[in-house]
Amino acid sequence: MSIFINDQTKEFHLTNASISYIIHILRNGQVGHLYFGKALRHRESFQHLYRTSNRILDVYPIQSDSSFSLERTKQEYPSYGTSDFREGTIEIKQENGSIITDFRFKGYTYYSGKPKLMNGQLPSTFCNKESDATTLEIELEDTVIGATLVLSYTLFENEAVITRNARIMNVGSETIRISRALSCCLDFDNDNFEMLQLSGAWSRERHLIKRELVHGIQSISSTRGASSANHNPFMALKRPETTEHSGEAYGFSLVYSGNFLGQVEVNHYHLARVTLGINPMLFEWKLSPKETFQTPEAILVYSDLGLNGMSQTFHHLFLNHLIPKPWHKELSPVLLNSWEAAYYDFNEDKLFELASKASTLGMDLFVLDDGWFKNRNSDHQALGDWIVDKKKLPNGLGVLSDKINQLGMKFGLWIEPEMVNEKSDLYKLHPEWVIQTPERSKSYGRNQFVLNYSNPEVVDTIFKLLDTLLSEANIEYIKWDMNRNISEPYALNLPSDRQGEFFHRYILGVYSLYQRLRDKYPYILFESCAAGGGRFDPGMLYYAPQVWTSDDTDAVERIKIQYGTSYIYPIKSLGAHITAVPNHQILRKTSLKMRNDVAIFGTTGYELDVTKLNVEDEATIKEQIKFFKRYQALLHLGDFYRLISPFEAHNSNLASWMCVSQDRGEAIIGIYQTLAVVNPGFDRVRLRGLDPELLYRIKGSNETYYGDELMSIGLSIEGLYNGICEENMQNGNEPLFGFGDFTSKVVILETADRL
Ligand code: DGJ
Numbered sequence: 132m133s134i135f136i137n138d139q140t141k142e143f144h145l146t147n148a149s150i151s152y153i154i155h156i157l158r159n160g161q162v163g164h165l166y167f168g169k170a171l172r173h174r175e176s177f178q179h180l181y182r183t184s185n186r187i188l189d190v191y192p193i194q195s196d197s198s199f200s201l202e203r204t205k206q207e208y209p210s211y212g213t214s215d216f217r218e219g220t221i222e223i224k225q226e227n228g229s230i231i232t233d234f235r236f237k238g239y240t241y242y243s244g245k246p247k248l249m250n251g252q253l254p255s256t257f258c259n260k261e262s263d264a265t266t267l268e269i270e271l272e273d274t275v276i277g278a279t280l281v282l283s284y285t286l287f288e289n290e291a292v293i294t295r296n297a298r299i300m301n302v303g304s305e306t307i308r309i310s311r312a313l314s315c316c317l318d319f320d321n322d323n324f325e326m327l328q329l330s331g332a333w334s335r336e337r338h339l340i341k342r343e344l345v346h347g348i349q350s351i352s353s354t355r356g357a358s359s360a361n362h363n364p365f366m367a368l369k370r371p372e373t374t375e376h377s378g379e380a381y382g383f384s385l386v387y388s389g390n391f392l393g394q395v396e397v398n399h400y401h402l403a404r405v406t407l408g409i410n411p412m413l414f415e416w417k418l419s420p421k422e423t424f425q426t427p428e429a430i431l432v433y434s435d436l437g438l439n440g441m442s443q444t445f446h447h448l449f450l451n452h453l454i455p456k457p458w459h460k461e462l463s464p465v466l467l468n469s470w471e472a473a474y475y476d477f478n479e480d481k482l483f484e485l486a487s488k489a490s491t492l493g494m495d496l497f498v499l500d501d502g503w504f505k506n507r508n509s510d511h512q513a514l515g516d517w518i519v520d521k522k523k524l525p526n527g528l529g530v531l532s533d534k535i536n537q538l539g540m541k542f543g544l545w546i547e548p549e550m551v552n553e554k555s556d557l558y559k560l561h562p563e564w565v566i567q568t569p570e571r572s573k574s575y576g577r578n579q580f581v582l583n584y585s586n587p588e589v590v591d592t593i594f595k596l597l598d599t600l601l602s603e604a605n606i607e608y609i610k611w612d613m614n615r616n617i618s619e620p621y622a623l624n625l626p627s628d629r630q631g632e633f634f635h636r637y638i639l640g641v642y643s644l645y646q647r648l649r650d651k652y653p654y655i656l657f658e659s660c661a662a663g664g665g666r667f668d669p670g671m672l673y674y675a676p677q678v679w680t681s682d683d684t685d686a687v688e689r690i691k692i693q694y695g696t697s698y699i700y701p702i703k704s705l706g707a708h709i710t711a712v713p714n715h716q717i718l719r720k721t722s723l724k725m726r727n728d729v730a731i732f733g734t735t736g737y738e739l740d741v742t743k744l745n746v747e748d749e750a751t752i753k754e755q756i757k758f759f760k761r762y763q764a765l766l767h768l769g770d771f772y773r774l775i776s777p778f779e780a781h782n783s784n785l786a787s788w789m790c791v792s793q794d795r796g797e798a799i800i801g802i803y804q805t806l807a808v809v810n811p812g813f814d815r816v817r818l819r820g821l822d823p824e825l826l827y828r829i830k831g832s833n834e835t836y837y838g839d840e841l842m843s844i845g846l847s848i849e850g851l852y853n854g855i856c857e858e859n860m861q862n863g864n865e866p867l868f869g870f871g872d873f874t875s876k877v878v879i880l881e882t883a884d885r886l
Contacts, residue, residue: 132288133173134241134267140176141236143267145284149291150433152284153177154207154269158199159192160235162207162269162282164318167293168379169435182320190214203400205318208234208271208282208297217396217404218348220297222311222411225276230310234271234280241267245285248296248425251646252639254386254673255428256285256294256452263288263452277303278418287452291433291444298425301418309416310631313392313408314385314429322346322403325371326395327438329363329695334683334716336360336664337695339778344368344403350394352410356581356617356634357388357661358668364391365699367441368405375439375773376819382432382441383407384699386453388670389638390414413620415631430669438698439772439819446701446771449672454704455649458656458676462763463703464495464541465756466608466736471684471710473740475502475509478523483534488741490538492749493756496608497535498543498736503528506554511578514550515557517596519603528604536605543608543656544600548593549641550579550614564589566637568621576615577662584640585633586624594647601652609648611675613661638670645674658706667696672704677734679706684738685714686721686729687873690786690803691777693733697788703767707733709755711740721873723748725803727755728875731766732788732801735759762879765792765799772819774800784808785848791820795838798827798880802848806872815845821880830879846878 135144141156142165153165155177165180189200192214201215210219210232222230244261248254258264264287271280281298295315301307322344328351329337337360342349351362358364364385373380383405385391390410397403407429416424430448434440450459467489473481486497505520507513519528532542551558551565558565558580565580567573573580582589600606622633648655657675659666663682671678678700681692689707696705707730712720727735737752744752759766769790777786789800802816821827821838828835836846 132265132286134265134286135173136239136241137176140178142177143239143269144173144177145265145267145286145293146170146173147286147288147290150293152286152293153180154284155181156236157204157206158196161201161209161233162236162271164205164207167317167381167431168433202398203402205320205402207316208280209316209318209404210234217398218394218406220311220313220316220406220408221280221299222309223276223278223299224308224310224415226305226307232273232276234273234278237270237272237279239267239269241265245294248428252642253425253427254642254670255296256386256430256448258287258452276307277301277305278307287448290448290452292448293431294428295431296426296428298423299418300423301420304420306417306419308631309418309424310414311411312416312424312426313406313411314426315383315405315407315431317381317383317405317431319368319403319405322397322401323370324368324403327367327369327698329365329698331360331692331695333360333662333665334681335688336667336681336692337363338691339695339698339776344395344397346397346399348394348396350392352392352394352412353390354410354412356390356620356637357613357666358391358670359616360661360663360665363699364393364407364668366393366395366405366407367438367698368395368403369438374437375776376437378435378437380434380438380441381405382430382434382445382699384430384432384445384669385427386430386669386673387427387638388641388666388668390634409635413631413634416635417629417632427670442698442773443770445699449669450701450703453669453672454676455674460768462767463656463677463734464608465493465759466496466498466543467494467741468498468500468610468708468736468738469502470500470545471715471738473502475507477502479526479531482531484742485740486535486538486540489737490540492741492752493760494540494737496541496543498545498608498610499531500545500610501547501612503544512552512554514547514552514579515555515582517546517548517600528600528606532604532606541607542605543610544604544606545610545612546597547612547614548597548644549582549584551582552579563623566617566620567623568619569623571619574618576618579615581615581617583622583624583637584644585622585636587640587643588624590640590644594644597648598651601648601655607654608656608658610658610660610679611645613666615662642670642674649674660706664692664696667700672700677704677706680733683716684708684710684726685717685719686725686875687719687805688717689729693729694773694777694786694788697771697773702732702771702790703734705733706736707731708736708738709752710738719873723751723755725873725875728801728877729803731759731762731877732790734767762799765797766790769793769798770820774816774819775802777803785814787816787848789818789820795820795822795825796882800846800878800880801875802878803875807874811849813847813849816848817845818842826883827880828883830881835883841880848876
């Protein structure tokens, strides 16, 4: 890993074994971009990569050089209006009404390691030791405004990743207003790409959408106060010929949980510009003299091993440099969650009965979901009053957690700390703490309002309430829920000229509460949740290593949700529960086997009334848990490969994925079929990541294959149902998928000579 700096040509080359990122200073003093991609050998100068030419009608900033126009120059942190007409990364409103900026090179510095963002107030990737990463900071100055801009780039030793952020400092005497401060820009020479995004809705989160780039702006965004179920703060660009396992792909992600904008603008020269950061809509930050504003962190990934290569880079980065320790390696406990088991209808006996049964089945953690606090018998009341309901739990949480601990299980609790119901003591006491616009009515969402976390007094009060709660019982897991988006955004605690800061300050308030709780209770495992996956983003992963992926637990729906989510997030972070049938979200009936076969490719748990299981299901669940624990390290710490996409029209009836151990000696493959196919073909799934030279045996059979056979020819997924199934059954032939709709198979590959 190195940073080469050529002071003469003013070039900066950040490079490690996988990537090169090359920046140079343009002739007008602004920062230009030369290249991001596969590692290049270093040269004394890369100016031969810089292209310029005269184009009639282009505007140019230097009178003597009409060949230099920002309109067609690749830049690092562009702004609109000085010969570039595309949307830029920065816009500053000045006291005279102008929005024109001109940040010019002042100097640079570089050092080992990576500093926290805003002294730790913003989540970001980190190094484990200083030598893991090198950071380059380029300082620019706009002397007219009296502002400096520091562009920060971190290169990790072992990752095909550049992380970026920008800092703006007011060093002048005027107050300035930042109306746009994105985290990154990446300009490409052409638009020969397809754009991928993960979009959806509640219970249908992170479905993969692919589109060709066209002239104009294509974007994803959130204005909801949360990153949202509608668009994840992630985009990828891939070449048309790129597949899951070969070709070039670029991934972009934002370590942020609030409003964001990610866009690709293609201009008339077919140049593609990617920008990502805080959504400028609804954003304006007042920066007084001597104040600094720092953007969230953007992550830029390059892969020449296709989309799966890009995903593995994200997974590796998040596990090693984002998820809090020790959870990056620690295997998550198998949990029973009380929500779909009992909803609001429980007492201490019922909970203890559920936990006792869960412990006999082999589960490790009992999670008491919504409904445990005073008057919380429906979603109409009580949010904000974080005091135990003595009617349901007369002995309190301490006694309950002790009893559960005596079963050999951990105890976990649900909270929704950002919210309040109108019917609550907290609301009666502090109606002014709710987000509301003066003289306007407040919209409802799940009968609740959002607390104004931009007000430190609110955050402090909630911290104290939760602190008391956590000291009363042995709570080792917290599910932090968030069930509505922000409407009528306004902060009563902020003056009128700071209302544009509200959304960002809100999310900073959320982060500060997470940080305080993590600092005081470092052993607590947090799972973030937002009505399922409505805030599944790297910002949350920094505090909470697992995320409730979706409220939709139907096995068929989950295939798409988990498949989509895997494009960026490690499967170890995907909360995945086995629930009752008919499924509570979609009323579909799937087998216990299929529900398990999907859930094990996530942090498995159960969420059903285990006291009502029949003997056969009890035995099956015991076996499932044993199996999961045996293979959990392979599933959660192995390399993940997508094999058959449920989003591809030609085989949307099938899906498949696999995990391979680090030493490639063991693999686990999940194969799923939605609808039964009569008289099917002779399909195979080609496996990935195996050792071509190794002989593998399919566990439970005598079949052996070399790795190269499984990767080049594939594993047979031929179904046997062909209209004469009874005859087949009599012959003792087991169909691969079983009969009927909604079927699945999990295959284990072991090294043959190990057996
Ligand atoms: C929404 C969550 O996603 C569910 O899992 C559950 O915790 C409910 N909220 C409880 O109100």
